Amino acid sequence: MKQLKYLLAGCLLLSATLVSAASLQLQLQPDPANPAHPTMGDWMHFDSVITNSGQQPIEGLVAWISLVEVTPGKEQPMDLEDWSAHKAVTGTTLQPGATLNTQWPMRLIQNGDYRVVISTTDRNNKTVFTSPTLQFHVTQKPVxxxxxxxxxxxxxxxxxxxxxxxxxxxxxxxxx
Amino acid sequence: MNASSLIAKKERSALLQNQRGLAWLLAYAGILSAFALLLISNQELSLLDNAQVVYMMAGTVTAAGALIAVIMGSDAYAGERERGTLVPLLTAPISTNELLMGKAIGLAGAWGIMYLLALPYLWAVGAGGQNLGQAIFYLGLFGTPVVLGFGYLAMALSARSGSVMSSLLTSLIVLLFSASPLLLGPGLRNSAVGRALDAINPFSGALNTYDAVIIDSDPFMSQLGRLVLVLLWLGIMFGVARLSARRPAIR
The missing domain is CATH 1.20.5 (Single alpha-helices involved in coiled-coils or other helix-helix interfaces)
Known part of the structure; x- marks a missing residue:
């Protein structure tokens, strides 16, 4: 009987996590106006769409952008200090079915291969949702x-x- | 060689052959070097467009040149007075007008040396970019009246004030106020007050011209209004210096 209770509690927890995990959808696209061959000093923009696909409103939504260098031998997370002044969207409330469109500008400071990703979480859920990653290459520029x-x-x-x-x-x- | 030419030669050579003049020149070169080194030591600044960097360097050269001109102008009469050489100068067979002309031409010669010294810096930051030639030309055309105007203003104050310090401080306050657009940038000056100040401030006139011709490749004809402004500034300041120097304060 005790084992059945644990099993039931486990199933409830798992189902709650699945419901929660399915409640936010993230899409990330490069802006169509981005340069085809980005060079150091260029600006790129990334457009994200965050959709509340659940039944409950999401309050205290936080979305942020992360950049990772994936140049062979130089793999590392990047400090966005010089790259972007628009690093996060905070405190937004999303009603069921509502979407949040955000454009993330970024100035390309260093050459190399990079991946960008948008992550979100909210006040009540402990889950962090991430968008698909976008990869781009920044070519060297004589400065x-x-x-x-x-x-x-x-x-x-x-x-x-x-x-x-x-x-x-x-x-x-x-x-x- | 007439008296004015002799004084002009002495004033100009003071910048290269005199320890005090060399110290001023070293300070001038130090300002330009610090700015150039800042460009390569800061990653974000190093990514600036070449034209933008040349524009900033032209503005810095004008400001540093005006600063040295103000120091030299403040020293012109008050310095002679403090060193005890003004009375012998005034009692020499030379008119006050010739004395002023000598000092004014000497200051122009000193600016010529500073202008030549600025060329390697402009080349270093702007070679390979656009409009380096225009930058050199317009720095001469607009920078010269602005720099000399400040020098003549300081000269006028120096002839009337009791000490180098008081004329230097007054001139520096005027220079700092006029050169504030260098710090504020065009975006912050885009208000009614900012535009009104830009319209009468010769320093803004020169900076806006540098911006227009170096970054935006605007034609010469569109800069005529600003050229009139900086030439008026030069003419008025020379006139004020001439009036002040007629009867310089002896003590």
Whole structure:
């Protein structure tokens, strides 16, 4: 009898999890205006659609974007600090059947292979729902070149500093 | 060689052959170097479009040039007074007008040196990008009246004020106020007050021209209004300096 109770409780818990797991659907698409061959410095936008497919309203919804580098040998989660100022949508309530459309802008800071994914959770559920991932490649771009800047930025002050030193030496020599 | 030319030569060479002048030049180069190094040390800044970087460098050159011009202008009369050389200068067979012309041309020569010094920096940040030639041309055309105007304003204050410090502080306050668009950016100035200030501020005129010709590749004709503004600024400030220098304060 006790075993039957545990089995029943287990079934109830499993069914609750399944209902909960099925209550949010996430879609993620690259924006059609995105560059075909993204380069460092370009902007890309990702469009997500979060649908409440359950019977209950979802309150306190939080959705966030994550970026992972998958360049061979450099696999790592990325800090979005420089990449995006729009990292999350918070506190939204979704009625049954309602959808939340969000556009996620992102500036491509570094070259490499990346995957982007949207995750959501809400105030009452412990489950985290994730969208399908999107993968893209960012190609290298010649940026402000240190090989040109360094000799100028260090050389000119050094040259003037040298002239300053010569003047000072001459002045001291003259005085003495 | 007449008296004005002699004074101009002395003033100009003071920037290269005098420890005080070399220290100012070192400070000027330091500002440009710090900005250039910031561009390569910050990943997000390093991704800026070349034209945007050249525009920012042109603005920085104008601001740093105006700063040195203000220091030199403040020293022109008040410095001579503090070193005890103003009275001998005024009693020499040279008119006050010739003295002013000598100092004004000397300041222009010093700006010429600063302008030449800025060229490697512009090349370093902008080679391979668009409109580097335009940047160099418009920095000369618009930067020169703005920088010299601030120098002449400081010269006018220096001739009348009691010390280098007081004329320098007053000129710096005017310069900081005028150069504020460099920090605010065009977006924040897009209000009635911002637009009104832009219309009368020569520094804004030069910056907006740099923006228009370097980033947006606008034609020369569309910049005529701003050119008139910066030339007016130069003319008025030279006139004010001339009036002040007629009777410089001796003590």
């Amino acid at each position: 402000v070149e240190s090989t040109r800047i360094l000799p100028v930025a260090l050389g000119i002050p050094l040259l003037i500093g040298g002239l300053f030193g010569v003047q000072k030496f001459r002045h001291q020599h003259k005085v003495s």
